[in-house]
Amino acid sequence: MGYASTRSLALTGLTAHIVDIEADAAPGDSELHLVGLPELSVWPARARIRAAILNSGTAWPDARITVSVTPMIPPVYDAAADLALAVALLAAAGAIPPERINGRVFLGELALDGQIRPIRGVLPMVAAAVRAGISRVVVPAECAREAAQVPGAVVMPVTQLTDVIDQLRHGAFRDQHAQEPDPAPSSSFAVDLADVPGNQAARRVLEVCAAGGHHLLLSGDGPATMLAERLPGILPPLTDEAAREVAEIYSLAGRLHRAPGITPPLSAPHHTATAAAIFGSVAGNRPGAVSLAHHGVLHLADAPEFARTVLDGLCRPMDSGQVHLAGHGRSIRYPARFTLVLDARPCPCLEQRECACTPEVRRRYRARLALLLSRVAVRAPVEQEDRAAGTGEPSATVAARVLAARVRAAHRLAETPWRTNAEIPAPDLTTRFSVAPEAAELLWSAVTAGLVTADGMPRLLRVAWTLADLRGADRPQLDDAAGALELWKGTDGDGAR
Ligand SMILES: [Zn+2]
Structure with missing residues (x-):
């Protein structure tokens, strides 16, 4: 019987992890055993993969197939790995030459009829694969443009499991080199x-x-x-x-x-x-x-x-x-x-x-x-x-x-570490940056008069800095402080502070 291995990816948040998929075919019950993941999370995958293979006109291997998925991150099965599992088990059973699935990443969810469904998150996954040195990625055709936006990616779009099996059998996989990304939309916004x-x-x-x-x-x-x-x-x-x-x-x-x-x-x-x-x-x-x-x-x-x-x-x-x-x-x-x-x-x-x-x-x-x-x-x-x-x-x-x-x-x-005035933490506003004395005086008098709470003071200072930046001034002057107070109050007088 045989052994084969390939790779897929899984996402936790926006972080993509390379997942190693190994398959072993041994004499025995004609079952698919998935190890490395909680049973409950894998049984739908097992059913999808079996149906997809049978509906692709390929005989289900007459062997006991064990597929291992490592590492177990995230601890929930991600359907994006379906395609990788299917090709790994077929390669272990001798239906595909195992060396043809090595060095590639397979991404795609299988439908019961063998169609390869698009998945979310192709961009961060393909970027992680390329960073890890695996540039040849097999992805659902709908996601090919997205994958091709990653510099260095060599993208193989696929639509059906039958085609993937055929192409891997006959070595006819046509690698598409990374396309020029779509021209970036111009910065001029549609509304003005x-x-x-x-x-x-x-x-x-x-x-x-x-x-x-x-x-x-x-x-x-x-x-x-x-x-x-x-x-x-x-x-x-x-x-x-x-x-x-x-x-x-x-x-x-x-x-x-x-x-x-x-x-x-x-x-x-x-x-x-x-x-x-x-x-x-x-x-x-x-x-x-x-x-x-x-x-x-x-x-x-x-x-x-x-x-x-x-x-x-x-x-x-x-x-x-x-x-x-x-x-x-x-x-x-x-x-x-x-x-x-x-x-x-x-x-x-x-x-x-x-x-x-x-x-x-x-x-x-x-x-x-x-x-x-x-x-x-x-x-x-x-x-x-x-x-x-x-x-x-x-x-x-x-x-x-x-x-x-x-x-x-x-x-x-x-x-x-900050890029805008709004990000400056309250303590740093007074210790690192100083406004003109008259400006500070005006703002503190607003606090004393009960117009603004002491908590609101940092927000006024940040806006005063922005008004000074818009004027091209070195630091907030009296007018900037007054302007910040006006913007703080608004002119609607709704009284909700
Ligand atoms: Zn009303």
Whole structure:
């Protein structure tokens, strides 16, 4: 009888592990024994692989087949390894020359009829294979373009197990060399700030948030969504490293075709979204909306309508830049560093004109955001479109000022782990960086007067630095401190701090 070995990959979060698959065929019961994984997690795989082989017109080997999968990471069987298991067992049984499956990685889930189904996360998996020195990857045809984006990958797209068996038998595997990746989408965003009429105050806060990475609340019943959608277009383009991280997250979500290229992503979940849709799912290893916003913008339209668990749960990723999920015997972290844009109407009415809500109803409605608002530095009203107000500056003009401010901040923060003013921890704001004495005096007087709590002070200082960066000044002066106070209060006077 015989022995064969090959490789596949499995993902824990975004981290791909090489999985060694060994198969042994010995005289005996004609059964498939899978070792190295919990029995419950492998029985569906065993059934799929058997059906796929039989439906591919290949006889089931007349031998006792043992397949071992090592290491056991994650401790749940990943269907992406189906194809590797099938070719390994066929090679051990002599149906395929064993040497032809060596030195390759096989990825793909098998359907019962022998079709090879696309899988999620091909980009991080193929990247890990190439890093480990295995450049020849066999992937489902639907995932071939994605795999080919990894420099150095030699991609073999496959659609059916029959074809894989035939090609391996006759040595006819046609390796496709890495394609030129699709041309990166241009940085000019499909939507432009010039489309938004009026709303000068909201346009200004958008610019400040983009320049400093600050979180934002838009209040009122104006075009908040239009504004939020235009924030990614004025953020600096992603670095290569950031674009790669974003692409890997979208690949794992099965949405690489919607990855934004070098434009920072926008993730705008609906208020009915479940906690799993927002934060991700450990069972399915699927990142959620907060990770799809990594390096970009998370927009919660009608924010008070979201589930309380979602609203309060957002604080953790906002503070740590990642989501941590545990369960099903594993622990997963996804990156989730985003700029949050909340928008909220003043009350729960759908038809604001006929509103009869009491001040208490309005207060309770807004209070749902209390925890999140303790992390928001900037607020602005959004007003109904006023055609007479004319159009404002285009995104490109604003983006140029944002970029100049970011460069200034990056220069100041060069020796630190932070890249934007919003990331500077509270203690460092006072020990490492100093504002003009009059500016500090004004901000402290606001604390003394009870306008701002002492906890709110660091957020004011961060915004003051961003205003100074936008002016091209070395440090915040009195005007920047006053400006930060204005943006902190917003001008809607909703009173929820
Ligand atoms: Zn109302």
